Amino acid sequence: MFHTLFKLVEMGVHNGHVMFTTNQMAKSAGTSQQTASRRLIELEKLGLITRLRTPDGESIRLTEEGKRELKTAYMTLKRAVEPPPKELVLEGELFSGLGEGAYYIHQPGYREQFKKKLGYDPFPGTLNVRLGKRFFPERTLLEAMPFTSIDGFRDGKRSYGPVRCYRVLINGKARANVVTALRSHYGEEILEIIAPVNLREKLGLKDGDRVFVRVSPSSQ
Amino acid sequence: MFHTLFKLVEMGVHNGHVMFTTNQMAKSAGTSQQTASRRLIELEKLGLITRLRTPDGESIRLTEEGKRELKTAYMTLKRAVEPPPKELVLEGELFSGLGEGAYYIHQPGYREQFKKKLGYDPFPGTLNVRLGKRFFPERTLLEAMPFTSIDGFRDGKRSYGPVRCYRVLINGKARANVVTALRSHYGEEILEIIAPVNLREKLGLKDGDRVFVRVSPSSQ
DNA sequence: ATTACTAGGAATCGAGTAG
DNA sequence: TCTACTCGATTCCTAGTAA
Numbered sequence: 001m002f003h004t005l006f007k008l009v010e011m012g013v014h015n016g017h018v019m020f021t022t023n024q025m026a027k028s029a030g031t032s033q034q035t036a037s038r039r040l041i042e043l044e045k046l047g048l049i050t051r052l053r054t055p056d057g058e059s060i061r062l063t064e065e066g067k068r069e070l071k072t073a074y075m076t077l078k079r080a081v082e083p084p085p086k087e088l089v090l091e092g093e094l095f096s097g098l099g100e101g102a103y104y105i106h107q108p109g110y111r112e113q114f115k116k117k118l119g120y121d122p123f124p125g126t127l128n129v130r131l132g133k134r135f136f137p138e139r140t141l142l143e144a145m146p147f148t149s150i151d152g153f154r155d156g157k158r159s160y161g162p163v164r165c166y167r168v169l170i171n172g173k174a175r176a177n178v179v180t181a182l183r184s185h186y187g188e189e190i191l192e193i194i195a196p197v198n199l200r201e202k203l204g205l206k207d208g209d210r211v212f213v214r215v216s217p218s219s220q
Numbered sequence: 221m222f223h224t225l226f227k228l229v230e231m232g233v234h235n236g237h238v239m240f241t242t243n244q245m246a247k248s249a250g251t252s253q254q255t256a257s258r259r260l261i262e263l264e265k266l267g268l269i270t271r272l273r274t275p276d277g278e279s280i281r282l283t284e285e286g287k288r289e290l291k292t293a294y295m296t297l298k299r300a301v302e303p304p305p306k307e308l309v310l311e312g313e314l315f316s317g318l319g320e321g322a323y324y325i326h327q328p329g330y331r332e333q334f335k336k337k338l339g340y341d342p343f344p345g346t347l348n349v350r351l352g353k354r355f356f357p358e359r360t361l362l363e364a365m366p367f368t369s370i371d372g373f374r375d376g377k378r379s380y381g382p383v384r385c386y387r388v389l390i391n392g393k394a395r396a397n398v399v400t401a402l403r404s405h406y407g408e409e410i411l412e413i414i415a416p417v418n419l420r421e422k423l424g425l426k427d428g429d430r431v432f433v434r435v436s437p438s439s440q
Numbered sequence: 441a442t443t444a445c446t447a448g449g450a451a452t453c454g455a456g457t458a459g
Numbered sequence: 460t461c462t463a464c465t466c467g468a469t470t471c472c473t474a475g476t477a478a
Binding site (some may be wrong): 002003006009010013014067070071073074076077078079080081 | 222223226229230233234287290291293294296297298299300301
Binding site (some may be wrong): 452454 | 461462465467472
């Protein structure tokens with residue numbers, strides 16, 4: 001279905017809305033009018049676009065979900081096309097979470113993959129860093145950095161989504177990984193960090209301390 | 221078929237080559253092993269990848285054609301996701317072409333569309349500008365600027381591909397359009413420019429003169 | 441272990457056409 | 460004109476296997 005979304009971008013849907021008929025779209029995509037119509041219906045059902053039918057054509061607009069979809073694809077291609085950024089440093093403040101992140105991350109389904117793909121068994125607990133506002137733009141660049149993919153899984157009761165691990169250095173000293181969920185673009189101002197050791201102890205950190213997170217241009 | 225190429229990027233084909241089995245690819249893409257195999261065969265037939273089979277898996281590498289394909293898609297998404305660049309100025313030297321560009325551009329199939337979409341009937345002749353080497357990086361940014369699409373057509377004998385028109389200002393004074401062919405990423409150091417009037421005359425230009433081409437952040 | 445062929449079932453497409 | 464339904468044609472997928 002992404003193919004159709006891409007076609008719409010070629011037709012200019014990203015700037016506000018675009019008016020066209022299913023026939024125009026069909027011609028531009030090299031398909032029949034019927035197929036164009038059906039594809040628009042599907043995109044609407046998926047919640048990626050909204051449509052507004054008028055007597056002579058329809059006005060198409062991307063939903064937030066649709067924009068997110070495009071952005072994700074863009075970031076993926078960016079890694080392939082652009083040379084990787086030299087360095088990326090994020091700065092934030094240490095705080096204690098509710099242990100929720102740590103709970104997920106230490107599910108055996110994830111833990112086995114960490115051991116295999118990152119080469120270490122994470123210390124049972126995560127370092128939570130709340131980024132300063134001025135680092136929000138850099139936060140988006142994080143997605144363009146290389147990463148290690150951890151597959152999702154399910155354990156009978158519920159399912160756990162795929163996550164990404166970015167290789168980082170904490171305060172210029174300790175090797176660690178920022179772990180981000182692929183679903184839920186929620187709480188993007190917070191970084192959850194895992195490491196082979198207890199970072200609070202090793203670096204003498206306590207809540208409220210400044211933490212520098214340097215992201216490596218290589219995933220391993 | 222782009223869908224598959226995209227999948228390969230997610231698996232990391234862009235950095236050199238990647239080793240995996242059709243089974244791994246199938247699992248990652250949520251299809252059968254047979255489909256993964258078939259898709260790789262198709263991509264190879266299309267000349268987008270090269271494959272190197274080994275006893276336990278295959279090594280995949282993008283061809284130049286494959287990289288171009290990805291870059292084109294990337295540029296399209298870039299226009300949708302990134303805010304448009306503020307300004308873009310290219311500088312080059314005026315020279316006389318063989319009139320080949322002018323020949324194509326004045327085919328009725330193109331001319332009618334110029335009149336309709338750009339709002340003027342181009343002067344019969346193009347301004348050819350050879351860009352200085354230091355403007356090559358900016359030249360690639362041109363593709364991220366908004367443009368007007370001119371459709372391809374055929375006139376019995378041969379077919380004429382679609383082209384793009386970027387709105388520009390020549391030497392800060394004269395409104396014009398850079399015209400680029402979508403096929404053939406050939407001769408990218410040369411800009412072909414059309415305008416409603418004779419630019420050489422209007423601006424008092426002769427071969428070898430410096431020409432400044434300012435690209436507008438709006439297509440019209 | 442691989443990859444990839446064949447065959448038949450599933451999904452998608454487009455001509456005709458209704459609303 | 461539009462969009463979108465039905466339904467036969469076509470394409471695409473996967474299970475079973477060969478190599």
